[in-house]
Amino acid sequence: MSTPSAAPLVGVIMGSSSDWDVMQHAVAMLKEFGVPHEAKVISAHRMPDQMFAYAEAARGRGLRAIIAGAGGAAHLPGMVAAKTIVPVLGVPVPSKYLRGEDSLLSIVQMPKGIPVSTFAIGEAGAANAALTAIAILATTDDQLAARLQEFRARQTQAAMDMALPT
Numbered sequence: 001m002s003t004p005s006a007a008p009l010v011g012v013i014m015g016s017s018s019d020w021d022v023m024q025h026a027v028a029m030l031k032e033f034g035v036p037h038e039a040k041v042i043s044a045h046r047m048p049d050q051m052f053a054y055a056e057a058a059r060g061r062g063l064r065a066i067i068a069g070a071g072g073a074a075h076l077p078g079m080v081a082a083k084t085i086v087p088v089l090g091v092p093v094p095s096k097y098l099r100g101e102d103s104l105l106s107i108v109q110m111p112k113g114i115p116v117s118t119f120a121i122g123e124a125g126a127a128n129a130a131l132t133a134i135a136i137l138a139t140t141d142d143q144l145a146a147r148l149q150e151f152r153a154r155q156t157q158a159a160m161d162m163a164l165p166t
């Protein structure tokens, strides 16, 4: 589909560098599929002006999906979604005191009209957000669609090959 140096199609943003342990799983999946992407720390709380600028420029820069991860009072995905029509995929990052249940509820309970597609808490959510971004791109990219089908087939085979210690 694209060379790694091509303009990013997917933006991966997170509220803090402390979210990287989780969000790296989204980046790893995008890399595995060869999808041009960028990864940045953007915080609605700590850098609201930069967050607005990022969201406002996203569509014009060619981003087709934004994966936004945050923990605790996780307003980043919703606020980005408020400022762009690029699909926003929200990843709840596990928090220190409430295990990410606060992150999940902060992201998922959006008011009607401003959607954030919300994923599971943690690593699986980050990986699945990337797979959804890839699926969005695959609607107009047959090569990427074929790679996604192969990924699914490998996963099915791995499940069928699972053995139990009997």
Ligand SMILES: Nc1c(C(=O)O)ncn1[C@@H]1O[C@H](COP(=O)(O)O)[C@@H](O)[C@H]1O
Pocket (backbone or CB within 6 Å): 014, 015, 016, 017, 018, 019, 042, 043, 044, 045, 046, 069, 070, 071, 072, 073, 074, 075, 076, 077, 093
């Ligand atoms: N939820 C947000 C936002 C935001 O939503 O704008 N900005 C930072 N944070 C979150 O604060 C947590 C703690 O951040 P620090 O580790 O930097 O103190 C992180 O999980 C981050 O996503």
